[in-house]
Amino acid sequence: MNYTDVINRYTRYDTKLIVDSPYIKWDGFKNSTILITGATGFIGTQLVLSIAKASMDFNLNTKLILLVRNKQKAKQLFLHEILFNKIKIIEQDINKKLKYNSQVDYIIHTASNTDSNSFVKTPVETINTIITGTRNILEFAKNKNVKSLVYLSSMEVYGIVNSDTPLEETDYRCLDLLNERNSYPQAKRLAENLCYSYFKEYNVPVKIARLSQIIGANIPYDDSRVFVQFAKRAVEGKDIILHTDGLTVRNYCYITDCITGILTILQNGMSGESYNVTNKSIALSIKEMAEKISEYGENIKIKYDLKIDNKYLPKIKLLLNTDKLEKLNWQPEINTDKIFSKLINGILYQKYQNLILNQNRYLKIKNI
Numbered sequence: 001m002n003y004t005d006v007i008n009r010y011t012r013y014d015t016k017l018i019v020d021s022p023y024i025k026w027d028g029f030k031n032s033t034i035l036i037t038g039a040t041g042f043i044g045t046q047l048v049l050s051i052a053k054a055s056m057d058f059n060l061n062t063k064l065i066l067l068v069r070n071k072q073k074a075k076q077l078f079l080h081e082i083l084f085n086k087i088k089i090i091e092q093d094i095n096k097k098l099k100y101n102s103q104v105d106y107i108i109h110t111a112s113n114t115d116s117n118s119f120v121k122t123p124v125e126t127i128n129t130i131i132t133g134t135r136n137i138l139e140f141a142k143n144k145n146v147k148s149l150v151y152l153s154s155m156e157v158y159g160i161v162n163s164d165t166p167l168e169e170t171d172y173r174c175l176d177l178l179n180e181r182n183s184y185p186q187a188k189r190l191a192e193n194l195c196y197s198y199f200k201e202y203n204v205p206v207k208i209a210r211l212s213q214i215i216g217a218n219i220p221y222d223d224s225r226v227f228v229q230f231a232k233r234a235v236e237g238k239d240i241i242l243h244t245d246g247l248t249v250r251n252y253c254y255i256t257d258c259i260t261g262i263l264t265i266l267q268n269g270m271s272g273e274s275y276n277v278t279n280k281s282i283a284l285s286i287k288e289m290a291e292k293i294s295e296y297g298e299n300i301k302i303k304y305d306l307k308i309d310n311k312y313l314p315k316i317k318l319l320l321n322t323d324k325l326e327k328l329n330w331q332p333e334i335n336t337d338k339i340f341s342k343l344i345n346g347i348l349y350q351k352y353q354n355l356i357l358n359q360n361r362y363l364k365i366k367n368i
Contacts, residue, residue, distance in 0.1 A: 216255030218347030246287030
């Protein structure tokens with residue numbers, strides 16, 4: 001795919017929303033160096049765009065160090081930012097010791113496998129990348145004596161939950177140790193413990209952001225996440241197919257609120273602590289999400305092709321309490337309708353950008 005497709009007018013608008021957020025003290029990053037791992041990923045990309053724009057808009061002189069697996073992809077994604085901002089791209093496997101000689105002030109560790117198919121197909125690699133990569137970043141942070149580090153974790157660390165009560169950061173449930181799908185949440189749990197251990201033993205100022213499902217206009221068209229698959233079907237005028245009963249309920253959060261949450265934790269969070277990041281007012285089942293997305297298409301039906309497959313989690317109801325993060329002066333801004341209209345806009349642009357620019361009438365999609 002053309003990587004620049006994900007940085008479209010909708011992504012740029014989201015970037016402006018983040019830069020204008022009242023929750024981030026951008027002056028706190030003045031003359032600082034920020035390392036972002038997984039910088040070309042879904043969340044990493046939006047972080048880079050936002051921090052670079054803020055640095056340019058507010059004359060922050062912020063230097064960005066981008067740790068990526070594909071340098072050419074990074075150059076394509078951030079061509080504008082590279083021209084007008086201080087950006088250094090390092091192409092390296094996160095499983096190897098990071099070599100960078102200059103000082104780093106802040107780190108946001110986003111690099112992680114998020115494809116549920118690979119959790120099942122390559123559980124050993126899933127575990128190794130999460131643990132080894134996190135250890136390498138923590139060791140680097142210790143040696144650089146950084147001011148703050150945020151590790152991106154997942155709501156999946158809470159285990160198999162079926163409750164109407166939103167979970168606080170100290171609430172945990174069981175996970176089946178003998179299930180390859182759980183390579184991801186179990187590794188995330190261990191990585192969190194590794195973060196805490198580095199804090200206690202070496203005083204590394206690490207904070208943990210436990211993210212819910214994150215939706216954004218900049219998510220790549222070929223991403224495997226279920227909401228992307230639903231949006232693609234709607235945009236292409238095809239029926240949406242569910243491979244489960246669709247009754248699993250989770251919180252969702254838009255990318256702009258996710259980024260402001262991460263940066264709030266980076267600046268204001270307590271070291272050795274975890275924080276839930278989501279929009280607690282948005283709790284949808286997979287079926288409800290499919291129904292909402294189908295409304296953007298023409299005569300889109302919801303159909304079922306039920307499968308027994310370990311890549312799908314058992315039915316859960318997992319809600320997050322965000323009181324702890326909100327006490328750091330943060331609030332989500334994007335509601336349910338805006339989340340899905342923004343998602344559809346981003347997917348539409350990537351699929352039919354020439355038609356969107358010139359011939360909207362040919363698209364079988366409702367006005368958004």
